[in-house]
Amino acid sequence: MKKFKIRQLIISLVVASVLSGGATLVHAANYTVPVGLLYYNPDSSGSYLFPTSGADMPYCAENMTLGRRYRVTGNISGRADYWYDSTVKDSAIVTLHEESSNRTVQVKITPLGTQKISSSTWGRAFVEGDYCSSSTVETNVYVERSIQSTSSARLADHKGYGLTFYLTLAFELLDPEFATPGIYSAQGGYQFQSNEIEMKTDVNGSYGSPLIPNLRLVIGHIFKIDMPYTSVSLTQSYENDDIFTGKVRFRAQSNERYSIKMTCSSSNSATSGGNCNFASTQMELATQARFPEQGRTFDLRHNIPNYIDGAEFTNSTYEYPGYIDFTLTGVRQYGETGKTYFDTVNLAFEPDF
Known part of the structure; x- marks a missing residue:
């Protein structure tokens, strides 16, 4: 309750406590992106959504307040000296449903960057496209574009050994002025399409798109x-x-x-x-x-x-x-x-x- 006296304003905050739950979804994707529970906090992040933990900062300065780097689980099969590549492309718009009512919100997911970390070097990594930050150091190859970019960004390198993958993603709540408090989710998560993100799953030429297995959003009381x-x-x-x-x-x-x-x-x-x-x-x-x-x-x-x-x-x-x-x-x-x-x-x- 917030109380006002002629000579004094007393403010106490209302805190919404939300518990997350739900079983892990079974899926058949080669790569998954466990983004964690996203939160809407207009005071600090405008309409962009972030998890409370489990993600790293992006490389481009202009993306610091917009997105995060998320570790990708999965691997690429085939010989270590064959090529791997990954491309971030178009944005996706996903409808999330409030778990206790028929209310919905829409979230725009913009792939901003892709990264491959390995323990081996082959000397031929490269990046291409429209980007604001990149690296072709063979143990840490990445490319990241700004959110205003309308062009794709791609990295390519030999597969190597000891692989770790990351994707930089921005989650934006559309029409936040109409959003009401609740927990929103996409049943089955969200499977990216080939026109949004492509990651090589086999050095012989197979490609796939990653899955966010549990996409959930908390909109608290404001x-x-x-x-x-x-x-x-x-x-x-x-x-x-x-x-x-x-x-x-x-x-x-x-x-x-x-x-x-x-x-x-x-x-x-x-x-x-x-x-x-x-x-x-x-x-x-x-x-x-x-x-x-x-x-x-x-x-x-x-x-x-x-x-x-x-x-x-x-x-x-x-x-x-x-x-x-x-x-x-x-x-x-x-x-x-x-x-x-x-x-x-x-x-x-x-x-x-």
């Missing part, structure tokens, strides 16, 4: 309230000297609905209509939450939550600006000239999940 100012001075209205007004601004971001609840400094201060008697007087303070972009205003009554719902108010990537408006009436009738009055109004922003 709830953030930013209120830079936590106090306000009310000023006299130009139209009516019996009314004083003021406002504080805030920014709200959530991928589920949330509520705003106002409470007076004490329950005895609440009026029958839900406003607050200000500073132990008969002056009455009305409070509203206003979203100017949507043209919507919510009257905040003592201890009654107002629920903020719908796509126009909740978004995992966008912060909606709003204002808390205060209107104090009865100043001329109940206030004392030259006296300063103070009071506290509590605002609680609470996620509804």
Whole structure:
């Protein structure tokens, strides 16, 4: 829950705990890429998805915040002095299904690089295509392209001994503003196609495409309230000297609905209509939450939550600006000239999940 007082903002975070599970899938691919459980964290990575562990950083500087290098399991058969090659090509778009509902999201997988590490040298490795980083050192041959590239990148080398393979992949959540919390997966994982990734499986000329055996994504709850100012001075209205007004601004971001609840400094201060008697007087303070972009205003009554719902108010990537408006009436009738009055109004922003 996130609470606001006129002079204090108290924030406690809501943490979503997700357990991963599921049996390993049986498959017949020559190469598999165990990417691990992917997480969506718009604060640090925008719409790109990363595992919490088990992957290495890419080689190109521009790919550092976009992708990771994943170790590939599998091997190539045939003589060590025959040729091996691997090519990264087109992106793939995969639909993932939420495991407890009918909701779906789409993830774009972009192959960025391919790598072969071996314990032997033959002296004839090469790379080709559009790339931002590469190596033809025979014990560590790799090629990596930028995510903006529309051309393929290929490496070739003798097979050698003691092989380890890596693929650099970028996972991007498409239309993240419509994504809702949950665990999403692709049944059977994802089998790359030959127009996306090709890896030689036999030195005599057979090729294959790797399989991600267990493709799963966690989209957690997102709830953030930013209120830079936590106090306000009310000023006299130009139209009516019996009314004083003021406002504080805030920014709200959530991928589920949330509520705003106002409470007076004490329950005895609440009026029958839900406003607050200000500073132990008969002056009455009305409070509203206003979203100017949507043209919507919510009257905040003592201890009654107002629920903020719908796509126009909740978004995992966008912060909606709003204002808390205060209107104090009865100043001329109940206030004392030259006296300063103070009071506290509590605002609680609470996620509804």
